[in-house]
Amino acid sequence: GLIACLGLALALAGSAGHVAWIGVGAVGCVYVMQGLAVVHSLSRGLPARIPILIALYFVFWAASLLSLPALALLGLVESFLSLRARRAAANAKP
Numbered sequence: 001g002l003i004a005c006l007g008l009a010l011a012l013a014g015s016a017g018h019v020a021w022i023g024v025g026a027v028g029c030v031y032v033m034q035g036l037a038v039v040h041s042l043s044r045g046l047p048a049r050i051p052i053l054i055a056l057y058f059v060f061w062a063a064s065l066l067s068l069p070a071l072a073l074l075g076l077v078e079s080f081l082s083l084r085a086r087r088a089a090a091n092a093k094p
Contacts, residue, residue, distance in 0.1 A: 001027045002027040006020075008020035009021045028068070035072060038075065038078045038084060041083075041084040041087065
């Protein structure tokens, strides 16, 4: 979805390109939220969880041009590798 929208956004001009960029934004937001969920899930149980999350959200606010693509990439990786499910399965073993 995201890669197809990005490809169309770069290839098309005019109104069609603008519509494709809207798709990039919408699907990108989904992957950013998924990336945030991964960080929240993987940091659960860590003693430094609160400082990690505070730092993440500060960077998210201060440097969104860098952090948004990184979180979207983490969300994309999550959709292929199921990082949260792997962590849950590893913690569930006796």
